[in-house]
Amino acid sequence: MADSWPVRQVLKTWVDPFVVLLVAVMVLGLVVPVGADVQRVVDAVADVAVAVLFLVYGMRLPTTEVVAGLRNVRLQGSILASTYVVFPLVGLLVAWAVTPLIGEPLAAGVLFLALLPSTVQSSVAFTSVARGNIAGAICGATVSNVVGMVVTPLLVLWLFAGTGAADGAVGGFDGLRGVLVHLLVPFVVGQLLQPFVGRWIRARRWLTLGVDRGTILVVVFGAVAAATTAGVWARTSGWTILALVGVSGVLLAVMLAVTWWGGAALRLDVPDRIALLMCGSKKSLATGLPMAAVLFPVAVAGTVAVPVIIFHQLQLVVCAVLARRLALRD
Numbered sequence: 001m002a003d004s005w006p007v008r009q010v011l012k013t014w015v016d017p018f019v020v021l022l023v024a025v026m027v028l029g030l031v032v033p034v035g036a037d038v039q040r041v042v043d044a045v046a047d048v049a050v051a052v053l054f055l056v057y058g059m060r061l062p063t064t065e066v067v068a069g070l071r072n073v074r075l076q077g078s079i080l081a082s083t084y085v086v087f088p089l090v091g092l093l094v095a096w097a098v099t100p101l102i103g104e105p106l107a108a109g110v111l112f113l114a115l116l117p118s119t120v121q122s123s124v125a126f127t128s129v130a131r132g133n134i135a136g137a138i139c140g141a142t143v144s145n146v147v148g149m150v151v152t153p154l155l156v157l158w159l160f161a162g163t164g165a166a167d168g169a170v171g172g173f174d175g176l177r178g179v180l181v182h183l184l185v186p187f188v189v190g191q192l193l194q195p196f197v198g199r200w201i202r203a204r205r206w207l208t209l210g211v212d213r214g215t216i217l218v219v220v221f222g223a224v225a226a227a228t229t230a231g232v233w234a235r236t237s238g239w240t241i242l243a244l245v246g247v248s249g250v251l252l253a254v255m256l257a258v259t260w261w262g263g264a265a266l267r268l269d270v271p272d273r274i275a276l277l278m279c280g281s282k283k284s285l286a287t288g289l290p291m292a293a294v295l296f297p298v299a300v301a302g303t304v305a306v307p308v309i310i311f312h313q314l315q316l317v318v319c320a321v322l323a324r325r326l327a328l329r330d
Contacts, residue, residue, distance in 0.1 A: 058190020132274025
């Protein structure tokens with residue numbers, strides 16, 4: 001009975017209504033003209049939604065979970081190394097290799113994808129379904145997101161400046177300041193409020209789910225609409241989208257292999273290897289889109305978001321299959 005909710009969530013990834021709604025919002029951004037005044041309103045709403053998202057996240061997360069999970073040093077270190085060392089190196093290589101195929105703006109999106117934190121909800125749900133270390137997954141995914149609030153923008157500033165990809169896309173230290181103001185400060189305030197309201201927030205899953213998905217929809221619509229106005233989609237062919245699906249498949253396959261066999265090399269037990277597999281191979285759409293909206297100009301954020309969205313859907317489907325197969329082990 002304890003695993004019934006994650007199982008339902010995994011099964012829903014095949015026909016998730018939210019995915020349908022996300023696609024509908026993207027199509028709306030593609031076909032509905034958005035003027036400059038409306039775009040400014042959408043951007044302002046997105047900024048507020050992002051701040052509220054991380055405020056609620058801070059209020060929801062018990063600080064004791066992070067402290068307890070940190071005791072498993074090998075697992076947590078492996079998740080962080082996979083997320084912020086191995087994945088960025090693989091992403092940098094892949095982005096460089098596919099630039100002639102998909103162009104610099106989308107290649108920049110592939111690189112940005114590789115720098116993002118891990119997911120939280122789906123990583124934990126898949127770990128539970130696969131009978132892995134759930135507590136380790138909760139801590140690993142959570143710490144990944146907290147660390148990513150600072151590490152991801154720093155990596156963006158460093159690697160994008162070093163490669164020259166998407167010239168002018170990164171807002172320099174203004175972008176870092178924006179991440180701190182929009183993401184880290186609300187999260188810290190939420191943590192301060194957590195002892196008083198944390199139990200109430202956690203008991204109302206509809207609230208966190210609504211804020212989480214609502215933020216994604218607002219950010220996606222704003223980014224896609226701005227990209228449409230800037231003519232980004234007119235320059236992106238169907239073959240390019242297919243190429244991005246292939247690139248995402250390569251990235252995911254490499255990281256799944258690295259995390260699974262890397263866990264074996266580190267002599268982690270199977271439940272810990274499952275937690276590393278599920279946390280270390282994923283990238284967060286919920287965190288990635290708000291960060292793109294803060295770190296990049298609006299029109300550029302629309303292009304950068306495309307690889308993130310494609311990879312997110314692919315990782316859900318693939319990891320759903322893997323979780324079910326791992327659950328059947330002896």
